Amino acid sequence: MCEKIKKVNNWLASVFGDQPVPQFEVNSRVMDILYQLTETSEARCSDTALLIEDLKQKTSEYQTEAIYLQDVLLEGVGLSPTSLSKPAADYVSALVDSAMVLGVRDTSLGSFMPAINSLTNELLEAEKSNIRLERELGALRKTxxxxxxLRADLQEDIDSTAKSQAVEGSKAEERLLTMDFVAAKTAELTIKLKRSEAELTSRNMDKSITHQAIVQLAEEVGTLNTEIIPLRKKLESYLDLSPSPSLAQVKIEEAKRELAAIDSQLEENLNFS
Incomplete structure (x- = not known):
C-alpha cells in the first residue's frame, strides 16, 4: 500500500508540476483507481517515448539519405538545389508534395502509379457510394x-379527438352533477316517504284510502265499466224486440238482474272506498 501511495504521489507531482496537488480522500478504492491511472499513464508515456525515438531515428536516416542523394546529384550531374531554375525548383517541390500526399517512399514512376491507381479506385468507389446515397436520400425524402x-392527418385527428373528449367530458360532468342531484333528491324523498309512512302508521290510517288503494280501485271500476258496456248493448238489443214474446221478457229480466248485480258490486266498492 505504501508503494502504491508513493508511486501515485510521484505521478501526481509530475502531472501537476508547480501547481499544488488537489486534496482528495485517501482510501483503498481511491488509491486503486489512481494507481491504475498511474500505470496507464506511464505505459502511454513509454510508448510515446519509443515513438519519438523511432521518429528521430527515421528523421536522421532521411537526412543522411538526403545528404547522400545531394552529393550524388552534385558529383554525378553537377546539380544542386541552388543551381536549379525557379520552374525546375517548383516542379521538384510539387513532386515532393505529391509524394508526401500520396504517401510513397520515393518519387519514382513505379511508386506514383500504384498510388494514383489506388486513389482513382477510391474516387470511383466514393462516386458510386455518392450515387447510392443520393438514391437513398431521394427515397427518404419521399418517405x-x-x-x-400522415403526421399532419394524425395531428388533426388528435386535435379533433381532444375537442370531442373535452365536450364529452363536460357532458359527463354535467350528467354526474345531475345524477348526484337526483340521488340526493331521491334520498331526501325516500326519507320523507318513510317519515310519512311512519306518521300514518302511528295514526292508524286505513290502508284502503291510500293512493295505491284508490288507484287499484279505479282500475277495478274501469274494468267493471268495460264489462257493463257489452251487457248494456245486449240489453238494448232485447229492448228493441216487440213486448209480445214472453221469452224476450225473460231475457230482459235476466239482463236487468245481471246489470243490477254489477251496479250493486260497483256501489259496494265505492262505499268501501
Whole structure:
C-alpha cells in the first residue's frame, strides 16, 4: 500500500508540476483507481517515448539519405538545389508534395502509379457510394413527405379527438352533477316517504284510502265499466224486440238482474272506498 501511495504521489507531482496537488480522500478504492491511472499513464508515456525515438531515428536516416542523394546529384550531374531554375525548383517541390500526399517512399514512376491507381479506385468507389446515397436520400425524402402528411392527418385527428373528449367530458360532468342531484333528491324523498309512512302508521290510517288503494280501485271500476258496456248493448238489443214474446221478457229480466248485480258490486266498492 505504501508503494502504491508513493508511486501515485510521484505521478501526481509530475502531472501537476508547480501547481499544488488537489486534496482528495485517501482510501483503498481511491488509491486503486489512481494507481491504475498511474500505470496507464506511464505505459502511454513509454510508448510515446519509443515513438519519438523511432521518429528521430527515421528523421536522421532521411537526412543522411538526403545528404547522400545531394552529393550524388552534385558529383554525378553537377546539380544542386541552388543551381536549379525557379520552374525546375517548383516542379521538384510539387513532386515532393505529391509524394508526401500520396504517401510513397520515393518519387519514382513505379511508386506514383500504384498510388494514383489506388486513389482513382477510391474516387470511383466514393462516386458510386455518392450515387447510392443520393438514391437513398431521394427515397427518404419521399418517405419523409408521406410521413409528414400522415403526421399532419394524425395531428388533426388528435386535435379533433381532444375537442370531442373535452365536450364529452363536460357532458359527463354535467350528467354526474345531475345524477348526484337526483340521488340526493331521491334520498331526501325516500326519507320523507318513510317519515310519512311512519306518521300514518302511528295514526292508524286505513290502508284502503291510500293512493295505491284508490288507484287499484279505479282500475277495478274501469274494468267493471268495460264489462257493463257489452251487457248494456245486449240489453238494448232485447229492448228493441216487440213486448209480445214472453221469452224476450225473460231475457230482459235476466239482463236487468245481471246489470243490477254489477251496479250493486260497483256501489259496494265505492262505499268501501
Amino acid at each position: 419523409l413527405g408521406s410521413t409528414l402528411v
